[in-house]
Amino acid sequence: MSAPADAVPVVVAGAGIAGSALALGLHRAGIGVVVCEAHPDDGADAGAFLTLAANGVRALGALDAADAVAAVSAPMADMAILDPAGTELDRRPLGGPDERVAFRCLARVVLARTLRELAVARGVEVRHGARVTGATPDGDGVTVHLDGGPDLRAGLLVGADGLHSPVRALVDPQARPPRPVGQRIYYGFSPAADPGVGQRPADARLGHTGDFHVVRSGGGVAFGAIPTSDRTWWFARVETGVPVPPPDDDPGAALRTAVTPGVAADIVAAAERIHVTDAHDLPHVGPWFSDRMLVVGDAAHAASPATGQGATMAIEDAVVLAKALRDSGQGHRGPGDHGPGDHGIGDPAAAMAVYEPLRRGRTQANVLASAAMSGSPVTGADPGEPLPDPVLHAHLDWARPLP
Ligand SMILES: Cc1cc2nc3c(=O)[nH]c(=O)nc-3n(C[C@H](O)[C@H](O)[C@H](O)COP(=O)(O)OP(=O)(O)OC[C@H]3O[C@@H](n4cnc5c(N)ncnc54)[C@H](O)[C@@H]3O)c2cc1C
Structure with a gap:
């Protein structure tokens, strides 16, 4: 069954990381x-x-987006473990020897914006201020309802809406x-070098620019920092039990x-x-697909941030889903082609029958691994199954073609 002639083959809800990456994959x-994005503008919060x-970097390569992301991100080489005073206790390489897929560090909003701008430059329509409020599927398509705008008719609605x-x-x-x-x-x-912090800039104790520093700290705090040429990105994960909202002013x-x-x-x-x-x-997520609607990225398999894999999983989803739709429909025009977007999507159910078994176990294993690392293990959930690297x-x- 194919989408009716007057429909857009695919409407994507959300121009974050998953939605923008999927737009690139579908275009390819x-x-x-x-793509309909609820936010009215590009987002400035870095x-x-x-x-x-x-x-994730490998998946960007499949979308012809690795160079664009490399231009706005910093490479990461090693993970270094430090004691509170900054003394290095251990050091391990991040990733393998292949520099083309070296880890990268960048602002979340910059990653989404870079992918979105690339999609627009390749001819994809991205509508801002277009919040998807509902959808009505029927036999051969889905009518997508937008906040304050006319409905859109599509062959498939993909929720990449977080x-x-x-x-x-x-x-x-x-759900x-x-x-x-x-x-x-x-x-x-924090600034790359801050003379206001004692006599020694905090960064001076952080070894090399581009290394991921895990600083041991007590008090249930997991701390990580990555010095880049112009700033030190950092995070702290703190166990809260039942959280009380943080004060707005501090x-x-x-x-x-x-x-x-330290x-x-x-x-x-x-x-x-x-x-x-x-x-x-989302450790107990139900179906990902029904009636010409499906979910990808955090909408399908959000993990706590401990494994640091959410964005990479979202980009992997985009590649595999675009390939599944390509292979199941008329969209397959041979490897490497960038099409004008005039093809249908074939049968979405057939594509999902290929896509979902390839993605479900891997993403679920990440959700559970991250939950365990976050001190909040899950019982009674599907355990998932990691994929061996060559298969991925x-x-x-x-x-x-997908298997
Ligand atoms: C503190 C923290 C640290 C993290 N660190 C890492 C890390 O180091 N590495 C990593 O890989 N991942 C990390 N993640 C996870 C990563 O940020 C997410 O997995 C990733 O952003 C998911 O992308 P997404 O596009 O699915 O969702 P989102 O990024 O949430 O994008 C969803 C988009 O949909 C839009 N939207 C929502 N509702 C609608 C609607 N109704 N209609 C239209 N548009 C809509 C939103 O405005 C947004 O633009 C971290 C997450 C957190 C919270």
């Missing part, structure tokens, strides 16, 4: 796509960073809400009390601005 597959692991996804509730009306994992995440950045107050004096405390003290969020995950690499190879 020659499948027409319109306070939150993320690390992109090797698998942790609190409205599309997830349409796909699975019984459980996200679970708080009992960790508060503080994050921000969100970092409780962190400053909890963190052990390099981590100095970096926190030098922060320009501190952001706070309480970690959530084959899934992420644009030229190879």
Whole structure:
């Protein structure tokens, strides 16, 4: 069954990391796509960073987006473990010897914006201020309802609309809400060298630029920092039990009390601005697909941030879903083609029958691993199953059909 002639083949709800990456994948597959983003503009808050692991960088390569992301991110080489005073206790390489898939560090908003701008430059329509409020599927398509705008007719609606996804509730009306994992995440950045912090800039004790420094701290605080050429990105994960909202005027107050004096405390003290969020995950997620609607990225498998894999999983989803739709429909025009977006999507159910078994076990294993690392292990959930690297690499190879 194919989408009716007057429909957009795919409407994506959300132009974050998953939605923008999927737009690139669908475009590469020659499948027409319109992306509807609730936020009215591009987003200016550069306070939150993320690390992109090797698998995420590999997936970007399949979307022809690795160079664009490399241009706005810093490479990461090693993970160094420090004691509170900054003495190095251990050091391990991050990733393998292949520099093309080296870990990267950048602001979360910059990653989403870079992917979105690349999609627009390649001809994808991205509508800002277009919040998806509902959808009505029928036999051969889905009518997507937008806040304050006319409906859109599509062959498929993909919810790349994050942790609190409205599309997830349409796909699975019984969906459980996200679970708080009992960790508060503080994050921000401090100037690269701050002479105001004692006689020694905090950064001077952080070894090499581009290394991921884990600083041991007591008080239930897990602290990490990455010095780049112009700033030191940092985060602190703090066990909270039942969280009390942080004070608006000084969100970092409780962190400053909890963190052990030393390099981590100095970096926190030098922060320009501190952001706070309480970690959530989705350990018991139901179906990902029903009636021409499906979910990807955090909307499908949000993990607490401990494994640092959420964004990379979202980009992997984009590659594998675009390949599944390409291979199942008329969109397959051969490897490497960038199409004008004039192709249909074939049968979405057939594509999902390929896609979901390839993604479910891997993403679920990450959700559970991250929950355990966050001190909030899950019982009674599907355990998931990690994928061996060669199998994952084959899934992420644009030229190879999916199994
Ligand atoms: C503190 C913290 C640290 C993290 N660190 C890392 C890390 O180091 N490495 C890593 O890989 N991952 C990390 N993650 C996870 C990562 O940020 C997420 O997995 C990733 O952002 C998921 O991307 P997404 O596009 O699925 O969702 P989002 O980034 O949440 O994007 C969803 C988009 O949908 C839009 N939207 C929402 N509702 C609607 C609607 N109704 N209609 C239209 N648009 C809508 C939103 O405005 C947004 O633009 C971290 C997360 C947190 C909270």
